[in-house]
Amino acid sequence: MKKDWDFDEIIDRSNTGSMKWEPDVLREKFGNQRGNLLPLWVADMDFKSPFAVRQAMEKRLAHQVYGYTMPDPAYNEALISWYKRRHQWNINSKWILTSPGIVPVTNYLIQRFSKPGDNIMIQTPVYYPFAHSIISNGRSILENPLKIADGRYQMDFDDLEKKVKDPRVKVAILCSPHNPVGRVWTKEELVQFGRICLDNQVLVFADEIHCDLIMPGSKHVCFQDISQEFAQHSIAANAASKTFNIAGLQQSSLIIPNDQLRNEFSIYFETLGVGRKGTGTLFGAVATQAAYNGAEPWLDELLVYLYQNFLYLKQNLEERLPGLKVFDLEGTYLVWVDFRPLGLSSEKIIQVIEEDAGVAVDHGDWFGKNGAGFERFNIACPRSILRKAVEAVVAAFSK
Numbered sequence: 001m002k003k004d005w006d007f008d009e010i011i012d013r014s015n016t017g018s019m020k021w022e023p024d025v026l027r028e029k030f031g032n033q034r035g036n037l038l039p040l041w042v043a044d045m046d047f048k049s050p051f052a053v054r055q056a057m058e059k060r061l062a063h064q065v066y067g068y069t070m071p072d073p074a075y076n077e078a079l080i081s082w083y084k085r086r087h088q089w090n091i092n093s094k095w096i097l098t099s100p101g102i103v104p105v106t107n108y109l110i111q112r113f114s115k116p117g118d119n120i121m122i123q124t125p126v127y128y129p130f131a132h133s134i135i136s137n138g139r140s141i142l143e144n145p146l147k148i149a150d151g152r153y154q155m156d157f158d159d160l161e162k163k164v165k166d167p168r169v170k171v172a173i174l175c176s177p178h179n180p181v182g183r184v185w186t187k188e189e190l191v192q193f194g195r196i197c198l199d200n201q202v203l204v205f206a207d208e209i210h211c212d213l214i215m216p217g218s219k220h221v222c223f224q225d226i227s228q229e230f231a232q233h234s235i236a237a238n239a240a241s242k243t244f245n246i247a248g249l250q251q252s253s254l255i256i257p258n259d260q261l262r263n264e265f266s267i268y269f270e271t272l273g274v275g276r277k278g279t280g281t282l283f284g285a286v287a288t289q290a291a292y293n294g295a296e297p298w299l300d301e302l303l304v305y306l307y308q309n310f311l312y313l314k315q316n317l318e319e320r321l322p323g324l325k326v327f328d329l330e331g332t333y334l335v336w337v338d339f340r341p342l343g344l345s346s347e348k349i350i351q352v353i354e355e356d357a358g359v360a361v362d363h364g365d366w367f368g369k370n371g372a373g374f375e376r377f378n379i380a381c382p383r384s385i386l387r388k389a390v391e392a393v394v395a396a397f398s399k
């Protein structure tokens with residue numbers, strides 16, 4: 001196949017409403033008055049989407065009629081075939097509900113499967129919209145903080161076991177692979193996690209949006225593929241949005257093997273004014289289908305490029321800022337860095353990164369209070385941009 005991508009290409013994203021690059025957003029989010037920080041924060045990539053995706057969208061665009069559109073059975077087929085090829089998991093077509101972004105469906109799931117006052121379990125530090133969804137729906141956050149052992153983040157099963165005994169815990173959100181700590185959970189870890197949740201009648205919501213961004217040496221295990229029992233007591237969500245850089249198209253899929261749970265979700269979708277089989281968007285579905293069917297070579301090269309970016313970041317930050325710890329990247333393109341060994345307060349770390357280095361990254365305490373002193377770098381950008389950011393950060397802390 002002819003190669004038609006160049007991950008080194010710089011693409012000007014200004015005036016496209018890009019949340020990552022928009023000066024107004026940078027001003028508001030980071031308190032940087034000039035709005036000119038170099039953005040390595042929110043999780044999208046500065047690369048063009050694959051040719052197969054652009055071509056399919058252009059073809060659909062050329063049709064010029066964009067009326068109400070039914071989910072195409074070929075969408076499910078593309079998704080099923082992708083999971084079989086990439087993850088050796090057999091998904092049954094009837095398990096799939098299409099959905100808008102995973103953030104909206106996290107809210108729907110919380111609304112449908114818990115009541116105000118119930119607890120929802122999350123493993124902090126973790127993707128912060130989970131906490132927003134829990135709080136904004138009047139539920140309480142139950143934290144099962146991750147722990148660092150042997151330089152690697154691990155689940156704290158003793159703590160989990162104690163906490164989920166509380167009958168108010170209705171749902172546990174599993175972030176797999178984990179944003180921001182970059183872990184790809186092993187089968188043994190997932191089995192232990194699932195066992196504890198199921199023994200305590202806690203529904204598992206497995207957010208697997210990053211499952212196709214897996215680095216060398218790691219293997220993603222789909223939670224529902226572990227056992228029939230796990231499949232029957234969980235809801236999984238996935239999307240092509242992170243993998244193929246199409247997050248603006250708002251499309252994801254829910255996988256619900258349990259007939260009753262799926263039926264309950266379908267009915268709830270109806271009360272929200274969404275079709276029984278769910279909803280996404282016309283172009284979101286076209287792009288997702290095209291990506292799964294035609295962009296595998298692009299993804300394989302992307303993963304190589306991302307891993308080289310990671311190695312570059314790790315080597316430079318750790319060698320040139322002694323003490324600083326860059327956690328190994330097993331999955332995602334989000335790199336978690338421990339700045340605490342530099343001996344500065346988390347406020348000072350933020351100030352140096354934003355004001356002196358002029359770089360925007362996600363600050364660790366956004367992901368939970370145990371994230372203070374850490375920073376999350378989004379490395380899905382051309383190497384020259386990453387180099388600029390790394391040089392600026394090293395120079396700022398070396399002063």
Ligand SMILES: Cc1ncc(COP(=O)(O)O)c(C=O)c1O
Nearest residue numbers: 043101102103127179207209247
């Ligand atoms: C774990 C996780 N879930 C969900 C999302 C966003 O999902 P969506 O854009 O489909 O709402 C992200 C984006 O970074 C994420 O990291």
